[in-house]
Amino acid sequence: MYKKILVPLDGSGLAKSILPQVVDLAKCHEAEVTLITVGTISAVAHLAEMAPSVVTDTMGALKRASEKNLKEAANELKEKGLKASWVYQTGIPAQEIVQYAAKAPCDLIAMATHGSGEAAWVLGSVAEKVASHATVPVLLMRVIEAQPIIEKGQLPGGP
Incomplete structure (x- = not known):
């Protein structure tokens, strides 16, 4: 059924948390996996007032770091017996993912999402935009980050 699975990654642990499910799906369907990261100019917009070379250098450094993460993740998938590749794009994340x-x-x-937060209500998340505009099925895995029951320093005599 699935022969080619696209997995958007942003370098976060949350995004990578979808990979175990992708491994299972890919093995079950003998599918190849393509990992994608989309670099955005907005990531360095705060540097716009500096020299253009600072923006260019920073974008280059972000691209190299993203490509390193993509290569490592693809190699981990290959070690699990999957056919895996990666691609780095620059642009608007949801748009680039859907177009690719x-x-x-x-x-x-297949992508992970935290699915909450005030910014998501106003701006919408990348996952929501991908799900709304993709012409192929989208698997969203909601990741709930564990919160400590008791915050540090709340216990009497505690740290």
């Missing part, structure tokens, strides 16, 4: 999935073509987009 259609162009490749991919049968499934």
Whole structure:
């Protein structure tokens, strides 16, 4: 059913938390996996008032770091017996992901989302935008980050 799975990663542990499910799906369907990271100019917008070379250098450093993360993640998938590749794009994340999935073509987009927060209500999350605009099925895995029951310093005599 699925022969090519696209997995957007942003360098966070949350984004990578989808990978165990992707491994299972890819093995079950004998699918290849493509990892994608989309670099955004907004990531360095705060540097716009500096010399253009600072922006260019920072974008280059972010791209190199992202490519390193993508290579490492792809190698981990290959070690698990999967056919894996990666791609780095620059642009608007949701738009680039949807366009790449259609162009490749991919049968499934699989991504993790935290699915909450005030910013998501106002701006919408990348996952929500991908799910709304993709022309292929989208698997969203909601990751709930554990919160400590008792904050540090709340216990009497505690640290």
